Each structure stands twice: as C-alpha cells, then as structure tokens.
C-alpha cells in the first residue's frame with residue numbers, strides 16, 4: 616500500500632471524503648498515513664485525529680525562503696516515508712523542490728473545470744464567484760498532477776456540475792463538492808495508486 620499524505624488548510628471536507636472512502640474499502644492501494652496542515656487552526660486536523668491518522672502542522676514562517684520551507688516539508692514527507700501526496704484544499708503554493716521530488720506523485724483538487732477559473736489567486740469561493748460572474752452554465756471539479764504551473768499539471772479526472780438559477784458562490788461551492796469533489800478525489804487517488812503499484816510490481 617502506498618503511504619499517502621493529505622495536505623490541508625481548512626475545513627477538510629475533501630480529506631473526510633478520502634477517509635470515508637478508505638474506511639469503506641474504496642481506496643485499497645493507499646494507506647492514509649499523515650495529514651499535514653498549513654496552519655494549526657485547520658479543522659481538518661480534528662478530522663484526522665478522529666480517524667486516528669497522525670496530523671502535523673508545517674507552516675511557512677515569515678521571512679522563510681520558499682526553498683527552506685520546501686526542505687522542511689520534504690523532511691516531514693521523508694521521515695514518514697510518504698509515497699504519494701494529495702492536496703485537499705491546501706492553499707500554500709508548493710515549492711519547486713517538493714514538486715521535483717514528488718514528480719507525478721502529488722494530486723490536487725481544484726473546484727472548476729480546468730483550464731477555466733484556475734491559476735494564481737483562484738481558490739475556494741473565489742473560483743465559484745468567477746464562474747457565476749462569467750455566466751457559465753456548467754462548472755465542475757478537476758483532479759490533476761501538480762507541476763510548477765499553478766493548476767497547470769496533467770489532468771487525471773474531471774466531473775461537470777450544472778449551474779442553477781439562484782446559485783450563490785456558497786450554494787455552488789456546496790453542489791460542486793457534493794456532486795463532484797467528494798467522489799472524484801478518492802476515485803482519482805485510487806486510480807493513481809493502483810497504477811503506481813502495478814508499475815512497481817513490473818519493475
């Protein structure tokens with residue numbers, strides 16, 4: 616089983632979806648080994664605790680270079696023998712040294728159909744505000760590999776969600792989570808983990 620770290624910054628509903636899918640036997644190729652939060656107030660840490668998964672905080676300090684922060688993060692990942700990372704609402708941009716060390720081994724969930732409403736500055740409710748302001752009729756969620764371009768890595772899975780009359784950013788955010796994110800992320804994680812496991816067996 617691949618040792619997986621889930622990186623979080625906030626409420627952690629996507630982390631919960633992964634933990635629930637794991638408990639239901641839907642992600643057999645991974646073990647959820649660690650939750651890393653970018654801040655100590657992330658409710659996601661409570662969810663990890665309840666599920667019996669170790670949690671820790673790795674916060675970028677003021678004045679710390681992005682490389683030094685990346686080294687600290689890498690040390691935590693290596694100490695815990697992490698094979699695979701999932702960014703589940705993780706709002707700190709990952710340093711290049713981490714991305715390089717985990718090439719095609721970091722997944723991110725983004726709450727739109729990439730390449731729409733993505734890239735620097737598009738996170739959380741801002742994404743749904745932008746979709747509603749533009750007037751698109753369909754939005755959704757995307758799981759992709761993380762590379763050096765924000766939201767620019769290879770797409771793994773996408774799911775469309777219809778916009779409805781009267782949608783607010785909050786209502787739309789909830790529908791995108793329920794109809795897309797919470798299903799898409801655990802399924803994409805299993806897909807990647809299964810492929811990596813098969814590849815390592817044939818080596």
Ligand code: GAR
Pocket residue numbers: 623624625626627628629630659703704705724725726737738739742792796
């Ligand atoms: C999710 O909607 C996720 O897609 C989004 O933040 C939310 C986190 O919620 N991520 C981004 O916008 C990344 N650009 P959660 O903490 O409840 O999973």
